[in-house]
Amino acid sequence: MGHGETALPVTLDRDSGVPLAVQLADALREAASGGHLRGGDRLPSTRALAASLGVSRTVTSAAYEQLHAEGWIVGRHGSGTYVTTSPPAPVSRRPVVMGPDHVSSPDLVALLPGMPWAEGIDRAAWRRAWRAAADTPPSAVAERAGLVAYRAAIAEHLLRHRGLDVAPNSVLATAGTTAAVVELAAALLRPGDLVAVEEPGYQRAVEAFRRAGVRVVPVEVDSEGLRPDTIPDGVRVVYCSPAHQYPLGGRLSAARRVELVDRARTDGFLVVEDDYDGELRYDVAPLPLLAALAPDVVVHLGTTSKILTPTLGVGWMVAPPGVTAAVLAYREDAGTRASPAGQQVFVELARHGDLGRHLRRLRRELSERRSGLVTALREADVPVLGDDAGAHLVVPLESADEERRRLALARERGLLLDGLARHFAGIPTSAGIAVGYAGCSRETLQDVLGVLVDVLRLTRR
Structure with missing residues (x-):
C-alpha cells in the first residue's frame, strides 16, 4: 500500500464459482457501505492491489470499473482512486441470506431465526378472538397510547410471565420493536447523537437509528452478553437484548446488568431493552428484566410477533415518564398509533386464557425441538452456541468463507439458513x-434434520 492508502479487508476464494472480479467488487462495496471505508479514503492502484492479492490486473481493473459505474469510487487525474462520500445509487450486494419475512422460494425449508411457531396457535381460539374483537364498536378517537384494555392486558402479561409490576398507564402500545425504535429516535434523539448497539445485533434497529441521522457505534458481545466496559463515552442510548442476545443467544450476566445500570445512571444514557423472546426459557425461569432493576433508566420493548404471530402487528413499550411523554407527543405530531385491531385480538386471547395456554404449549414445543436439535448436532461433534432458550441456536464456523460455503450448500440441499x-x-x-427451529412443523424439522447435520458438520475443504 502506498502512503495515504487505506488497508482493505479483502479475502478472495479461488475455489468459489463467483468470478474473482465480482468477489473483489462485492468486498469493497461491503467495506464502503459498512463503514470500514469512508468518503475520501484513497484506494491502491489496480496494479498495486493486484500484486497485493496475487491476481491479475484484469481482475482489479474490472472490479474498479464496476464500482466506478455504480458511484462507489471516483478517479482523480494524477491523484488516484477515492471512495465517494455519497454514492448516487448505493446497491449492496453482500451475499446474505434474506430475513424470515423475505423468504423467496417455496422449495426451500426455512430454518431462520426470528420466525414464530404460528402453526401452534389454536385455530378455534384464534377465530374466537377475531370474532370477539369484531364485536367492539368502531371508535372515532385515535388512542395514541393504545387501547385501555390492551395496556391492561400487557401489564398483566408482564407481571405473570416476566415478573415486571407496572401500572397499565405506564404501558404504550407499539407497532412492534422496530417501529418503537423509530419513535424513540424521533422523539428523543437529534442527528449526530451517539447510540451504542450490540455487535453482532439486530440490524433493523441499527438501520432505524441510522435513518434518523444517529451515529451508531458497535459494542462487543461475548458469552455473557454486551460488555458495558466497552461502551464509549457520550452515548445517549444503549440498545441491547439482555435476556437472549440476538443473534448469539447468550444472556447478560448479573454483574454486567448492575454495571450497565450503574453506567447509565452515572453517564446519563438510556438503556433500550429488547425483550423479543424473553418468555422463552427452558432451563430456568425467565430472567428478570432490566426494567425491573432500573425503571428510571430503562426502556423496555416487547413484541407479539415472536410469541404469537406478526399478523397482529403490535408490541409494547414501558419507559420512564419523560420518555413516554416524548413518544406520545411525537405520535400526536406524526398522527401515528399501533393497530387497534391487533390490540383487540390480543386482549381477547388474554381474556379467555388462550394466551397463557399458547405460551405453555410454545415453551414445551420449542424446548423439545431445541433438545432434539442440540442432541443431534453434538452427537455429530458440531458445536452449539446459545442458552437453552428462544427459537434459534448458533453453530460457530472458522471463517466468512466457510459461512458462505455452508449457506450455499444448504440451499443446494433444500434448506434456507x-x-x-x-x-x-x-x-x-x-x-x-443461525438455525431457527420454530417456523416449520415438527415433522418437517425431523425430515430435514439429517441434511442439516450433514451441512453443518462438513470439514473445511
Whole structure:
C-alpha cells in the first residue's frame, strides 16, 4: 500500500464459482457501505492491489470499473482512486441470506431465526378472538397510547410471565420493536447523537437509528452478553437484548446488568431493552428484566410477533415518564398509533386464557425441538452456541468463507439458513450459522434434520 492508502479487508476464494472480479467488487462495496471505508479514503492502484492479492490486473481493473459505474469510487487525474462520500445509487450486494419475512422460494425449508411457531396457535381460539374483537364498536378517537384494555392486558402479561409490576398507564402500545425504535429516535434523539448497539445485533434497529441521522457505534458481545466496559463515552442510548442476545443467544450476566445500570445512571444514557423472546426459557425461569432493576433508566420493548404471530402487528413499550411523554407527543405530531385491531385480538386471547395456554404449549414445543436439535448436532461433534432458550441456536464456523460455503450448500440441499455476517453493523469479526427451529412443523424439522447435520458438520475443504 502506498502512503495515504487505506488497508482493505479483502479475502478472495479461488475455489468459489463467483468470478474473482465480482468477489473483489462485492468486498469493497461491503467495506464502503459498512463503514470500514469512508468518503475520501484513497484506494491502491489496480496494479498495486493486484500484486497485493496475487491476481491479475484484469481482475482489479474490472472490479474498479464496476464500482466506478455504480458511484462507489471516483478517479482523480494524477491523484488516484477515492471512495465517494455519497454514492448516487448505493446497491449492496453482500451475499446474505434474506430475513424470515423475505423468504423467496417455496422449495426451500426455512430454518431462520426470528420466525414464530404460528402453526401452534389454536385455530378455534384464534377465530374466537377475531370474532370477539369484531364485536367492539368502531371508535372515532385515535388512542395514541393504545387501547385501555390492551395496556391492561400487557401489564398483566408482564407481571405473570416476566415478573415486571407496572401500572397499565405506564404501558404504550407499539407497532412492534422496530417501529418503537423509530419513535424513540424521533422523539428523543437529534442527528449526530451517539447510540451504542450490540455487535453482532439486530440490524433493523441499527438501520432505524441510522435513518434518523444517529451515529451508531458497535459494542462487543461475548458469552455473557454486551460488555458495558466497552461502551464509549457520550452515548445517549444503549440498545441491547439482555435476556437472549440476538443473534448469539447468550444472556447478560448479573454483574454486567448492575454495571450497565450503574453506567447509565452515572453517564446519563438510556438503556433500550429488547425483550423479543424473553418468555422463552427452558432451563430456568425467565430472567428478570432490566426494567425491573432500573425503571428510571430503562426502556423496555416487547413484541407479539415472536410469541404469537406478526399478523397482529403490535408490541409494547414501558419507559420512564419523560420518555413516554416524548413518544406520545411525537405520535400526536406524526398522527401515528399501533393497530387497534391487533390490540383487540390480543386482549381477547388474554381474556379467555388462550394466551397463557399458547405460551405453555410454545415453551414445551420449542424446548423439545431445541433438545432434539442440540442432541443431534453434538452427537455429530458440531458445536452449539446459545442458552437453552428462544427459537434459534448458533453453530460457530472458522471463517466468512466457510459461512458462505455452508449457506450455499444448504440451499443446494433444500434448506434456507442464516449466516452471522448480516447481523454485523460493521465488518464481521466472527462467522457462523443461525438455525431457527420454530417456523416449520415438527415433522418437517425431523425430515430435514439429517441434511442439516450433514451441512453443518462438513470439514473445511
